[in-house]
Amino acid sequence: MAEFLAEMQERLLPEYEQLKKFEVCTDEQIRECIRKRDSLQLKITQKGKSVRDYADFILFERKVHKWVTEKERFHGNKLTGLKSSIASRIIRLYRDGLRAFPHEERFWDNFINFSKKSAPQEVSGIYEKMLTFYGDKPRVWCDAALWIYEYSSNIKKVKEIFFRALQRHPDSEEIYKTFFDTLLLSAIKMSTQKNAISSDEKIIRLEQVLIVYKNSKKIIQNINFFLSLLERCESEKFLNITTPLQKVIIDDLMTNFPRNEILWDTLAQRELRGYNMSDLNNSMDIKDNAVDGEQQSKDIEKTENFDNDQNLFQKRSLKRRIELCCNVYQTAVRTLETTNMWTKYINAMLKLNQDMSAEKVLKRKCLAIAFKEGHASRLMSVDHYCTYVQMLLESPTGVPIAEQTLMDALKIHKSIKLYELLLSTYIVADNEPKAYETFRTANDELGAQKCVSLWRSLIQFYKTHYNDCGKQLQKLFKEACQEASPDFGEFRCNYLDFCILNFSMQKTRSEYDKLCLLPPPCRELHQKMAALESQTVAKNQADMDRWRLCYVNAVFYFGKTNTQVWIDFIKFEREHGEPKNVSTLYDRAKNTLETELVDNFISEYTLLTHII
Structure with missing residues (x-):
């Protein structure tokens, strides 16, 4: 060595x-x-x-x-x-x-990345060796083919790699996409060279692209795959030379996926971008029944007559493009009649209205039509109902329409969101009878547990109208306190605040004693009462006993599972009560708490004693 x-x-x-x-x-x-x-x-x-x-x-x-x-x-x-x-x-x-x-994939990738800069002539050989170990990964095949095309433009070698890859992975979307894309790149490269040989080569490449597409169609049934190929054809550098291919793909999509919402959404968005179907048909002069392979090849040959910089699609105004887009969406919702299609339609109109720098009136009109027709179809989603109603409420004359729309929507969707909107609409209008009626209806249909937000809103409304609604507020508080859901614990605490503000301490204590007996127990209730007791000016023995009772109740209900109630009790005795009780509480806590919580309690107690 x-x-x-x-x-x-x-x-x-x-x-x-x-x-x-x-x-x-x-x-x-x-x-x-x-x-x-x-x-x-x-x-x-x-x-x-x-x-x-x-x-x-x-x-x-x-x-x-x-x-x-x-x-x-x-x-x-x-x-x-x-x-x-x-x-x-x-x-x-x-x-x-x-x-x-040899099975360290990242090591192979690092080797290839380094060699691309220092010894690019060796990279193809490295990929070949890597494929002996990682031929089961479509990514490696695609990377190898792309490198060969990038480095040498040897399309024959590239096709050999892809053919081998498809033998190994006959249903790989990634390989088909990359093969498709590489042949398109090769075709566009040929179209930039103005000579007869290059023109013939371009036609051959486009025919090969069509063959790759047709082969993939036999195996792959995923609409998103074909839409990604169509999207690639729409790329600026491929747009004109792939016109016949776009027509073939769209025809196949309409044949194979006629009731797929994604397809209709894509076709509508193409119109908005300016890729009109009539232009596609006219530029290629394709008859509706001419879809066989021979005709497709003839269509592809026609692209040699077009300059790659020539735009085969007519330039239309934004107004016209929006109208054509809406026409497709309206055809789609009539054809499919699904909630998902209406959702895509309305989402597209909402997105269109995010930019109001041009055609503001038309965009608002299209959105209004989409909402109205969506509501009439009874297929509009809850979220879109909420958006629609919010827009109506922004208009002074739209309030009655918003109320009626919400009531109609609630016949279709028993949704808490819609009830929240309807309740808030009546609250803003100071319409207490309608607000209470809506609140009651929602609780009956959905159950109180799902309507916590409605309880909160109505209680807040009654608070701001206490002079007129004081009795209703107290009644609502008592009703909320009776609910067995833990989510209603906040209302018990709020009720104590209500009592201390509007009645006496004696009344508040009496209500607290009643609340302590109601299931489920609420730790925040005892904390709130302890805070109220701490504000009592007179600190006689009776007051101290009432204050201590809050901590006694807390440890009674939560002493097994919560260390903080013991720490709070100990802090109370040391700072305001009887310090001699601390050691007793400490021992009680260790004996009462669940075993896994004892160490944590001891740590908190030790920290507390050091601070004090």
């Missing part, structure tokens, strides 16, 4: 001399470099070596390579030989590491 390291150092002497000559490293840095390399080399020659050892060695060599590059840039001279020597050593390390650990 020592002889091997000595031999390696000897081979590296010219490199160290260059590092010194070109002032990349100082003498001290060179000595450190020698020591570091010896250490790293020793690690990768041992039996227990790991991929991490190779990665560390490569990381160090890349660091040295960066030093050389920075010095080269600083002085403006070329250190090609020195950089090449380091790069070759890095590549050897990658190769050695992958021979030892």
